[in-house]
Amino acid sequence: MTLCFEQGPIRPPSEAASLLLRLTRNCTWNKCVFCPTYKGQTFSRRSLGEIKKDIDTVKEMIRLIREYSLDNGFSGAINRKVLEYFYTGGNYNMFHVAMWLHDGAKTVFFQDANSLIMKTADLIEILKYLKEQLPTVERVTSYARSDTLLRKSVDELAQLGQAGLSRIHVGMESGSDEVLKFMDKGVTSQQHVDAGKRVKEAGISLCEYVLLGLGGEQWSQEHALSTAQALNAINPDFIRFRSLAVTEEMPLYQKVLSGEFKVQDDAGVTLGQKMFIERLEGIQSSVISDHSLNLLEEVKGKLPEDKPAMLGVLDRFLELPPKEKQIFILGKRLGMFHRLSDLHDTEQYRQVEQMFNRLDEGQYAEVIAYLKGQLIC
Numbered sequence: 001m002t003l004c005f006e007q008g009p010i011r012p013p014s015e016a017a018s019l020l021l022r023l024t025r026n027c028t029w030n031k032c033v034f035c036p037t038y039k040g041q042t043f044s045r046r047s048l049g050e051i052k053k054d055i056d057t058v059k060e061m062i063r064l065i066r067e068y069s070l071d072n073g074f075s076g077a078i079n080r081k082v083l084e085y086f087y088t089g090g091n092y093n094m095f096h097v098a099m100w101l102h103d104g105a106k107t108v109f110f111q112d113a114n115s116l117i118m119k120t121a122d123l124i125e126i127l128k129y130l131k132e133q134l135p136t137v138e139r140v141t142s143y144a145r146s147d148t149l150l151r152k153s154v155d156e157l158a159q160l161g162q163a164g165l166s167r168i169h170v171g172m173e174s175g176s177d178e179v180l181k182f183m184d185k186g187v188t189s190q191q192h193v194d195a196g197k198r199v200k201e202a203g204i205s206l207c208e209y210v211l212l213g214l215g216g217e218q219w220s221q222e223h224a225l226s227t228a229q230a231l232n233a234i235n236p237d238f239i240r241f242r243s244l245a246v247t248e249e250m251p252l253y254q255k256v257l258s259g260e261f262k263v264q265d266d267a268g269v270t271l272g273q274k275m276f277i278e279r280l281e282g283i284q285s286s287v288i289s290d291h292s293l294n295l296l297e298e299v300k301g302k303l304p305e306d307k308p309a310m311l312g313v314l315d316r317f318l319e320l321p322p323k324e325k326q327i328f329i330l331g332k333r334l335g336m337f338h339r340l341s342d343l344h345d346t347e348q349y350r351q352v353e354q355m356f357n358r359l360d361e362g363q364y365a366e367v368i369a370y371l372k373g374q375l376i377c
């Protein structure tokens with residue numbers, strides 16, 4: 001019988017080298033209008049027995065992978081030949097575990113969107129079992145909704161931290177109540193702040209996600225200022241940028257068609273991002289841009305010392321002549337440009353400019369929207 005264990009659809013990019021273990025299925029809330037991930041699916045819990053069985057399966061897979069390496073003269077190492085063997089073997093779980101071993105087998109991510117909904121005692125039991133069975137694990141992280149975190153006391157969160165839960169990823173999206181309400185996030189700005197502070201007080205590393213462009217044209221300034229204000233109150237370890245792209249699968253698409261929501265163009269989003277960073281004050285967070293949908297991925301650094309450099313990148317983009325801005329946006333969305341300085345690569349520039357010159361204004365907007373939609377995950 002083929003060995004397998006259950007995995008969900010997504011993880012944060014920073015967990016690319018992590019073992020993905022599914023504790024719960026889908027999202028407890030599932031109403032955010034900008035989020036297509038679990039639409040049409042219902043939330044369900046997995047039993048402790050099912051989760052432990054998956055951990056046992058991973059352990060058995062590790063044994064088999066090491067055995068293959070030894071039997072083939074690789075001394076138990078997980079080298080390219082071993083990875084190739086499991087890649088072509090057709091068992092995705094097995095290849096995932098082989099990759100995890102290759103990357104050091106140190107980190108684990110609990111799926112899906114809100115596994116902190118589980119009882120604290122059950123989470124502790126899973127964390128303990130995981131560490132017993134897979135002793136190389138050093139870091140365990142999970143997504144959590146702010147309202148769910150508020151159902152746990154600081155003491156409970158601290159117990160989770162002591163049992164091995166190292167980091168919590170929270171989709172703040174916005175610190176503006178107007179934006180959160182319109183987007184049906186189901187959480188207020190104050191709840192985000194209280195939950196974030198609670199995680200920090202419990203000694204668990206905290207990563208807050210900000211969704212650039214979520215204020216649209218209507219609430220761009222409000223989104224920027226209120227989100228900065230909320231994060232200033234929390235001082236999370238990490239602030240990570242995501243960027244809004246609207247596709248047909250999202251309920252937000254209907255609000256765009258009806259005119260209730262006006263999508264900002266990339267220049268407008270960048271202006272909002274500048275306003276946001278300008279207002280981040282008194283915190284020591286690392287600002288990270290690790291998603292290809294972000295227009296200016298080079299806007300990242302440690303606060304407060306890197307704030308001027310981050311603002312400098314945004315200013316350089318905003319000061320470009322209109323045509324240069326559009327060419328950079330097109331090149332970035334095509335994957336041909338990665339940094340603003342790529343505009344000086346004459347050959348790449350020539351190719352992007354040729355494409356740009358073939359598009360009229362309407363076609364340009366359609367191409368950009370299409371390319372952005374392709375990058376959603």
Ligand code: SF4
Nearest residue numbers: 027030031032035113
């Ligand atoms: S954004 Fe997060 S909380 Fe909202 S529906 Fe998607 S997965 Fe659920």
